[in-house]
Structures are given as C-alpha cells and as structure tokens.
Amino acid sequence: MAKAVVRIGLVALGLVWGAFVAQTALADEVKRYVVEGSPAAERESCVEPTETMRRMHMEFIKHQRVSTVHEGIRGTKYSLTGCVDCHISYDENRNPRPIDQPDQFCGACHNYAAVDLNCFDCHASVPNRPGADAEAAHRAAGVVGRVASTPSQGGR
C-alpha cells in the first residue's frame, strides 16, 4: 500500500516537473515576441521581471482595469494598450498580427495552458489608432523611444 502511494506520488511529481520544464521551454520560444529589431527586444524585462509577469500579469491587469475604468487613470506601465503596442509582431508586409492568435505573444502561452483569453473579445488585438495611452505606458515602463510605434527623437 505504502509502495503504491510512493509510486503514485513520484509519478505526479514527475508530471508537474515536466509541465514546468515544458512551460519554460515554450516560454523561451515566445520570448522573442517583442517588436523585432527594437532595442526593447534586447532587454531581459521591462515592466516587471519576466517570471513575475508570467505568474502575476493577470493580477496587475485586474487591478489596472479597475483603476482605468472606475477612476480614469491611464498610461501606467500595466496598461493593456502598452502591452499590445510593444509585444505585437508584424508580418512581411508590415501588417500587425493579432496578439491573441495561437502563435503570437499572448496566444502562445494561453493556448498551451488552455486558459481562456477573452480580453480580445473586446480589446483591440492590434494597435488601432492608439491614443496617448500607449506612449504614456511605455514612458512609465522606461522604454519610450525603444518601441517601434513610439519613435525616439530621430523618427523613422
């Protein structure tokens, strides 16, 4: 009886470990979903350390959305507009790919983890006439001028 319990426990442990490894492996894949060639792509993390973001991004988003909708506060570093603006990727024709598709930044991990991603039922999945929110968000995160959509003084 005890042997069976130990065996089952080891199997469970192995599965959990495997899941974490797979997630890290897959996560390395998506790490490059920042606008290609921009200086922001070289950074390890900008809004929060990567591991913190991976685990806590919904917490940040949940609190941010209350303060945006009910208090009108915009342009903090947790702004969803900022996320989309920076982590969007473009195809060969410079058209943005919707960020919730299964091979894009948000979609890849969410697809793997089977977590429903219905933010983009309402929110724009590509930057679409973004207002000053995106720029302010980048400024708050310290990356303004390093993101393709907010050129630095030289301009593109």
Place this chain on the structure above:
Amino acid sequence: MKRVVYREWRIPPERYWSLLGFLAALIGIAALSFGYMEHQGHWVSGMNNSVVWGTPHVFAVFLIIAASGALNIASIGTVFKKPIYKPLGRLSGLLAVAMLMGGLLVLVMDLGRPERLIVAMTNYNFSSIFAWNIFLYTGFMAIVIAYLWSMADRQGGPFNYPIGILALVWRLALTTGTGSIFGFLVARQAYDAAILGPMFVALSFAYGLAVFMLVLMFGFEEEGRPIGPRMMRRLRNLLALFIGIALYFTLIYHLTNLYMAKHDSLEHWLLLSGGIYTVLFWVGWILVGSLAPMWILYHPALSQKREWIIGACALVIVGGFSAMYVIIIGSQAFPMAMFPGHTILESGFADGVNGAAAPYWPTIPEILLGIGGVAVALLITAVGVRVLQFMPESLADDVVAPDEETLDAAPFAKPA
C-alpha cells in the same frame, strides 16, 4: 385518517425510458441552440435593441412563477392545515424545484456572456432586484429541499410547520420580486406599477396549480393510480378560484391604466390596435387563458370529465404564455413616451416613428431554448418520482382525509 402511502412511479421501463429519451433529446437540441446563439451572438435571435427580452424570457418567467405557484399545494397542506392536500405536498415541492431550475437555466443560457455567471455570483449591486432575486431563487431551492425532507423524513416531522411557513413567506417574496423586476421600472408605460408584484403572485397561483394538476393527472393516469372525485373537486375549484383572482388583478391593472390620460395611448394600442399583442391579450390571455377554463371548471357536466379538466389546465398554461408574451414583449414593443404630446417623425434608433411598435418575432433558437428549460423541469420531475417516493399511491375518495361538508351537498356517510 388513513395513513398515506407514497410509492415510486412504476410505469413499464420501456415507457419510462422513452419518456426520458424524448426529454433528453429536447434538452440536447436546446443545448445545441444555446451553443449556436452563444457562439454567433444574439443577432441570430429576434431580439434587438428595442425588444431586448424575448421568447426565452417568456418561458423563463413563466417557469419561475409557475414554480412558486406549484408550491402552493404543499403550503395549503402544511400551513393552512387542510389534511386532504397533505398527500400532494411532496410532488408539489419537487415540481417547484424542478421548474425553478428549468426557468433559471433558460435565463442563464440567454445571457450575453454566460461564462460570466461566476461574476454574477460574486459581484452584487443590492439596489437591483435582480441581485436580490439570485438570493431569493437559490434560497428557495434550499428551503424547498429542506421542506421535502421535513415532509418525508420522520425526524423532520417537527420542523414541517416552521419550514412550511418560511417556504410560504419566501415564495411570496420571490414572486413579488419577479413581478417587481418589471414593476420597478419607470421607463416604460406598461411597467412602473406597484400592482405588478401582487399580480404576479396571483398569476403564479393559477399557473402553478395548472401545471401541478397536469403532472399529477398524467402521472396517476400512466400507472393507473386513482384520483377520486372529491380530490378532483377540490383541485378544480381551487384552479377556477385562482384564475378568477388573476383575472381580477388584470382587470384592475388595465382599468387603472385606462383611467389615466398618460397611459391612454398604451391601453388603446394594447387593447385595440396592437396587432399580435392585441390578439394575444384578448384571445390568449382573457378568452383562452381565463374565461374558457373557468367556464369549463364551473360547468356542471363538463367539470366532471377528466379530459375536460386536463383541457382546462392546458388552456390556462396557453393563457399564461400569452400573458407573459404581452407583459414582457408587448411592453417593450410599445414605443417609450419620451416626448409626450409629440409625434416622432424620424429617428435613428426606432423610437416609435409615427407610433409604430418595435419589431419582434420569435425565432427558432429562442423557442428551442425555452422548450429546453421546460424539458429540464420535466426531466427532473420524472427522475424524481421514479427514484424516490414523491407520489401518493392513491387519491381515491376512501383514502384521502375527509374534507369539510358543504351546505348543499348530500349528507356524507363516513366509511365504516
């Protein structure tokens, strides 16, 4: 008084399973319809920005108020202590829970974002009667389950009376709350009336009893259990009385509206020129749903025949759906009175141009959704009476408790 024996419903298995299969098929179709409507969006339904609540809500509200009314029978036995109703208490409770679940399911399936039900369960705005209704409905189910326990379990006996009173009061609050969903709204001419709460209570009595009687008679007929003439007399007189009470509230509601100049246009439209709504009101609600059943139930010859009583119950239910359609959909179709004394010549949002009512026609997905709710209610009832002892073995005259003598009846000789 003879001891009442309750027994499971023992119709032949083929018959039972084909009934379940039929109900399950209806539920399956409703589930497909729900999936379709949720995936595509509500554009596939007939509901629009003018008529926002449609056929699913007609079914749902009917089921909910019939659920409340079905519990009436149990209350008459427990709270008002009429022994002849006592054997019917368990089935009454089961039917109440079953229909409430069916009605709530239809409401949830019709939400714009049904996956957010958990949000509705965790965020409450207590100035909203809807938020209160969530507690009233779930509380009702818990109380009725406790009520059933107190009726069935020997240890529950002492609790039967207090739980019965709680169930009665809760039920009245629930039905008044359902009516107040509409009665509290200032926006529309047909609402904004305190009478809607009590009117829904009156309607619930009639609809609940009609459904109960149909289920009872069907269940007993299928297995050959007898319902004696005394029981039938009580039930049909009660139904006729309830229809009369409902008719009274309807009359007061409309007469009051007719008296007020500001509600003139609504009443003239509804009673005379509202197209389908006028037909449904006069033919569906008044004629078919109220006057015809009352005539049948009080008729000296017809009221003695089971088929005619079943017909009367069915007519009441048809009338109930017509009433819900008029109250819920008709009131939305009638244009809002934003500019009294003016006629709207043009509008970008269907504000009732030249007094035209907003368009609405039921569509298949909505009807299937509603039927699914009814099927869920009947499935729960069918499984319940088969598996547990809800139905009394016999309601024949020599088994049921004696009831009061009436002045015009022949002297009643008690059996030895």
Place this chain on the structure above:
Amino acid sequence: MNENATRIASTSDETPASTVDAGRRGFIGTAAGLSAAALVAPGVFLHSVSADPRTEPVTDSVRWGLLIDTAKCADGCSACVDACNRENGLDLQEPHGSESKWEHQKAVWIRKVKLQDNQTGRITNLPMMCQHCEHPPCVDVCPTGASFKRADGIVMVDRHLCIGCRYCMMACPYKARSFIHQPTTGQLTAVPRGKGCVESCNLCVHRRDNGEESTACVDACAQEGHGAIVFGDLKDPDSTISQRLREIPSRQIREDLVLNTGVRYAGV
C-alpha cells in the same frame, strides 16, 4: 514636393518641347501636395491636442454635461452621429444578418430624432444619447454593478463585469443603451467593445481621460457650423455650458422622473 517641381523644371530646360509639360507637372504636383496636406491636416490636428493621460483618480469636483440647443440642430444633418460612430469604432462593423435585422440590432450611441408637436405642428430636431442622470435607473438595476456612475458624473458600463442580461436596457427611460449582438472585429484601441455586453454614450471618456477638451459629437457639430451641442463642467459656474444654461431656458427630457440628467435641452 516643391523641390521636386523645380528639379523637374530645371532638368527639362534642355528640351524645349517639354517645358510646357514641366510647368503643368510642377503645378499639378504642388496642388496635389497641398491638397494631400489639407486632407491629412485635420486628423493630425485633432490628435495632436494635448496628450496627458490622467494619473489621479477622477473626483466629483466636476460634473460633465451637455447642453443641446434644438433651435440650432439642423434637419437632415447627422454630423454628430457620424462623428460618434467614427470616434468609437461603431462604423467598423459589418452586419452578419439581414439589413432589416441590422437596422434594429446595430449599436447606436447617439441618434437624431425629429419630432412634431401634435397640437401646434411645430417641428423640432435633436440628438438623443445617454442622459448621464444623477440618479440613473440603469445603475440601480444592474445586478453586478457593471453599469455605474463615475465620480465625475459619466454613466457608463464596466464591460469586465457586464454579463449581458440587458436589464439596464429595459430600465433606461431614454433607450440610450445598445447590446452588441455579434462578434466585433477591428476595434479601436481606445474603445474596447465586444459581443455580449451592453454599451452607451460615455461622453468620449477616453478623450476625457487623455486631457482632450470635448466630445466627438460636439466637435463635429461645431465644425458643421451649427454649434448646437455644448460640452462642459456643470459644476463650474464660469464654464461655457453653465453660462449658457443661465441664459436660455432649458429642461431635462422626461423631467417628471426627477433623474437630474446631465444632458439638458433647450427649445423642446
């Protein structure tokens, strides 16, 4: 553009046959350049107005409102409606069903209404939108609290909480709310909107929070030259709207409901 024109003109000096062509070419080039600049300029202008996203929570020290002078509202003009549709991305949707269904199911945040007095025959035109009541019935009836009134008086829907029950649409005395009946695509970043939730005019709250001066409908009406809608802070006695409200008689629509709307109408 000008350099191009002169460059072409100078290189073609050697060939007399194309001198006339070069002149025309230069003229057309300059004209095209100027008109392109003129077309783009209004958009650039609108979006270059101050971009200061709010960093402090809104307070009730202001109360936003509108004053609509129906005498100035022109018959047949729909500038405010078109501007609102463009500003909020309402014009981006394609109907899934029939045209007649779309007419009744499409979202409308502001609409034009034309009335005639039954007794006198006088015609009035006015735009109708969410009235931003002080005691909003829609806020009272929302079971989850998604329909709410912000501290600065704007009544709006928190779509994160909305379950799509449409009770607020039943309750609104002005039929201001719309339900989104089909999946949305291509939404604007500034105005998230999606299937299954209810929405209404929010006084261009994204403009509000980014420090812009007024709403799209007000700007469009002014641009058309009518100036029928005035936007401003009802709590500020010196604002344009407060001054106008003191000058001309105005009322709330359905004032018998005593909702103390933030939108007032003059001349109806």
